[in-house]
Structure formats: structure tokens, C-alpha cells
Amino acid sequence: MTLLETLFTTYKESALHGRYITLEHIEPIIQSLGNNFEVGVLGRSVLDKPVYSIKTGTGTTRIFIWSQMHGNEGTTTKAVFDFIHFLKSEEALAAAFKQHFTFYILPMVNPDGAELYTRENANNVDLNRDSVNLSQPESRILRQAFEDYKPHFAYNMHDQRTIFGLQEGNERPKPATVSFLAPSYNEEREINPCRRQAIDLIAAMNQTLQQYIPGQVGRFDDSFNINCIGDMFQSLGVPTVLFEAGHYENDYEREETRKFIFFALFSGFHKIYENDIVVNEKDEYFNIPQNKIIFYDVILKKVKINYENKEKITNFASQYKEVLFEKSVIFRAFIREIGNLDGFYGHVEIDCGQAEFTSHDGAKFPKIDEKADFSIGDSKNFVNGLPV
DSSP states (O other): OOHHHHHHHHHOOTTOOSSOOOHHHHHHHHHTOOTTSEEEEEEEOTTSOEEEEEEEOOOSEEEEEEEOSSTTOOHHHHHHHHHHHHHTSOOHHHHHHHHHEEEEEESOSOHHHHHHTOSSOTTSOOGGGOTTTOOSHHHHHHHHHHHHHOOSEEEEEEEOOTTEEEOOTTSOOEEOOEEEEOOOSSTTOOOOHHHHHHHHHHHHHHHHHTTTSTTOEEEOOOOOOTTSHHHHHHHTTOOEEEEEEOOOTTOTTOHHHHHHHHHHHHHHHHHHHTTOOOSOOHHHHHHSOBOEEOEEEEEEEEEEEEETTEEEEEEEEEEEEEEEOSSSEEEEEEEEEEEOOTTOEEEEEEEEEEEEEEETTSOSSOOTTSBSOEEETTTEEEETTEEO
16 A cells, blocks of 8 residues: 555545535534644635635745635535645644645635535625626625735636546547646647746656546646635736536545545655656646547437337437535436447446447437436346345
């Protein structure tokens, strides 16, 4: 077991699990942090929930981390608390990090969205498109924290959907398990010294991740949008890195993915601490493959359908919708696309051998946006997109 694997196994925050991460889950952890952590409430959300800050370390290099500005993106929140658990430990490296860095963390910028499991806040505003108008209390809290703290590095933590993948040549694509972006600071997408620091840091973290998930690290498009918080902070002269926690095979709860986010966080800080960031890694950064929308959750191939008395052999895809049910997120499959599906792949692919489709209402063809409950042939029933 490598050092990173040992640290993650030892310090994984056991109180956090799955996709639904709310203030109710993190408050007991925050309240138990102890004297080496300075906990504050920076303000209140639209629905009057506290927006917490956590500060630790005495070092001169200031790190600013915020997570869950999109309420339904809690994977990086789990990884951030895994890292906080490590910092709370007696490990020599934890002590060294706290001597070198000061960490300032907003673990849940959008507690209302987290409770409702929505991307937006309680006013239905995407906080990641509110960096100019600052129309929402949560946006103003984040911006004020940034301005007061004056960080040397900013970490913008998010989740991404299962639709994104990475493909090299004619090989079968892999899911984009972790993706990064060094946001642009202007329309021309130029690289100034500030953005270059973010690029070099991403290149260092990618080198580590390739040892564990080769071919599964992606890069997002760097088109400039000053309404996005990362672009804004980069334009204000602070090296900013966007993290996106994505899909790993059979890991819809994102418990494996949180591990790789922890690996990225730790390895990046270790490289900064050791002064081992290689300067001018632009080529390595831009050689990270760019994310493509190429995946569905399930694709069924060679299915016989009968539409208006015409038989046809075709393919169709279903996609999971994340639904909040009794304080838990469940995955409900809906039919999303019918046809050749050229250029698309399924995280699960099933060859139906030209057997006939029958919906639960007796129809002989799939319908877009219907629940993925049906039969194939005489003996195979599918419930929620998969055979039972």
C-alpha cells in the first residue's frame, strides 16, 4: 500500500458517505475539530443556515478551499473533510503542512442547496454564475472571505456528471474520474504568471493521479466567463484550480472518487511544500485530454423494436436521474436516446441479440423520458435500466 493509500484509509472521515452531504452531516465534525482549528460562521444562507469557515495552520502560504457551492456536489466535500481529518492527526507531515501553510476552508457554501439536493441555492440561482452580480448572500460571503484572506492559491471544488469521458485514438474511452481546469483570466485565454502557477500545480497533481487512474484524468474547456467564480478569482490575480470529481467504474456513491480527490489535494500540497512544482508545465497541462460528452449510464444494443408495424434493430440508452428520497439519493433510470448512438458508450453495455423490446404497458418500442422498466425477449426483465 502506498503512502497516499495508507493516509486515505487511516483518515477517511467515516461520518460522511454517499452522495447526500448536508449541514446536518458536517456540523458535528466541525464542532469536534478542537483547539488547533479556528471555526467561524461567516454569514447565513437564504434560508438562514450558517456558512462555516475552518482555519488551521500558521504558515505563510495561504490556501483557500471552498466546496459545495453547488448543493448536489458533495464528493469533494467528503475529500476535504478526509484531508481535514489528516491535518487533525499527529502525523509528522500534518504538522509540517500546518507550519508551511495556513488553510482557510469553506466546506459548504450552499447549505440550502445541499439540503434540497439542487445545484442552485434557495433562490434558484447558480452561485457559480453570480461572481459579478453577487446577488446572493452565499456569493457575497464567498467573495468577502476571498478578499479578506488574500490567498496565494484558490481551490474550487465540484462534481461532474457521468456523461464525461476521455478517449485516445480508437481505444474504448474511460470515464473522467477527476478533471481539472486552470480557468482563463481573459477572453483571449492567455497564460500569465498567475494562471501558469495553476497550470503547473495541476500538472503535478496529474502526475500523481496517473499512477492510480491512468487515462482517467481530464481537462475542462477554458472558455472565459467572468460570471464564474474561478475565472473571476484568476482574473483578480490568484492562481485558481477547479477540481471536478467524476465517475469511477461502479462507483455511483463516489467513494472511490473521493479517494482520488484526496490524493490530488495531498500530492499538490506536498509538491508545494517540497518546492517541487516544475515551472512551465504548459505542454503537460494541455496534453491532459479534454472532457467529451460520450457516455450514457446504460446502452442496450441490437434490440428489436416495432413502431407502426415496422420492425427495426436499433440501440437505446438510459441515464440515471439523481432523486432525493427520504434523506437519501437514489438513481432512477430514464430512457434518453434511441438510434445508432455512434460515438457514444455506456458505463454498462448489454447486447440483446436482436430480442424484442416490450414496455410494461405493452408497447413494442422505447419512449424518450419514460422510466427504464421493460422486457427484452421472453425471459429478461429490466428494472431501473438493468436486468433483474
